[in-house]
Amino acid sequence: MDPHLLRTYVAVTRLASFSAAARTLGYTQSAVSQHIAALEADLGTPLLTRRPVAPTPAGERLLEHAGALLLRLDAARADLGRFAAAPRATLDVAASPLALHPRALAALPATGVTLRSLPRDRVPAAVATGEADAGLVDGIAAPSDPLRLPDIAPLASARVAEEPLAVVLPTDHPLARRTGLRLDDLVDARWLDAPAAGVPLDLLRAVHAGPAGRGFRTALRYEGTDPRTLTALAAAGHGLVLLPLPAAGGVPGATAVPLVSPRLVHRTELLVAAGAHGEAAGPVAEFTRRLGS
Secondary structure (H helix, E strand, C coil): HHHHHHHHHHHHHHCHHHHHHHHHHHHCCHHHHHHHHHHHHHHHCEEEEEEEECCCCHHHHHHHHHHHHHHHHHHHHHHHHHHHCCCCCCEEEEECHHHHHHHHHHHHCCCCCEECCCCCCHHHHHHHHHCCEEEEEEECCCCCCCCCCCCCCEEEEEEEEEEEEEEEEECCCCCCCCCCCCHHHCCCCEEEEECCCCCCHHHHHHHHHHCCCCCCCCCHHHHCHHHCHHHHHHHHHCCCCEEEHHHHCCCCCCEEEEEECCCCEEEEEEEHHHHHHCCCCCHHHHHHHHHHC
C-alpha cells in the first residue's frame, strides 16, 4: 500500500472534498482523483462515494488503520533521521498539562528550551515523529506500574513522579468530611469531564470496570488546560473531579479527599526516542541525567 496514496485518501475523507484535499496537499484535483482510484484498484474495493464524498464501509475500516500506519511511518523516518542529524543545542519538550511536575521543571536546562502543552495522547506521537525532543506525559496507574502508552515507535520511558489522587468537591458536599473515598461510591455522582486538565472520565470508567459507557455522568465539560480552573468549577458545585493531590488544593470552597480504592496513583513519565538518553552530551541527555539524579 503506497503511503502517498493513503495520505491523499485520509485528506479527502477528512475534508470531504477532492478539491479541498488537492489545495491542502498541493496537488491538482485530477491527481487526487488518480490517487484514490489507484488505491481502490490496489485494495480491490471502493473506498469513497463521490456524491457526497464519504467513506464506504471498507473505507471506514481503512481509516481505522490509516492513522496508526502513517504515524508509524513518520516515526520511522524521524528515528532514522536522527542518525544523520547534527547535534542539537536546544531542547523542545512536549508535555501534558498535569505532567508539569516541579521535579521535571527543575531539571530543564537553563537556556534553549521550548516547552509546549499538548493533549496527553499526542505527547508520545510528538516524540516519536521528532516534533519534540522529549515528552512529559501523565496518567493513572497502580503504584510502581508504568503507564500504558501506544506502541508507535521505539521510545524509552522513565518515572518522574508518583502522587496520590484526590477527589475534589465543594466544602459543603456531604462527602467532604470523609478521610478517604472509594471510586465505587462515586459512580452515580455528577462529574466534570476535563480530558486535558484532569483525569478523563473514560479512564475512570475503564478502571472502574463497570458496564461500558455507564456511570461517571458528565455535568460540565471543560476543554481548557488549567487545573486551578477545574478545581474552582468543582468548588462551585458543577461536578466532582479527580486530580493529583498536590494540584487539588488551594482553591477556596473546595475540599480534596484522597482516593483510597482502587489503589491508584497519578504517574508522570519522561519519554525520549530510544537511544537518545544514552547520548554522551546534548540537551536531551542533560535533561534525562538531571531527572535521574
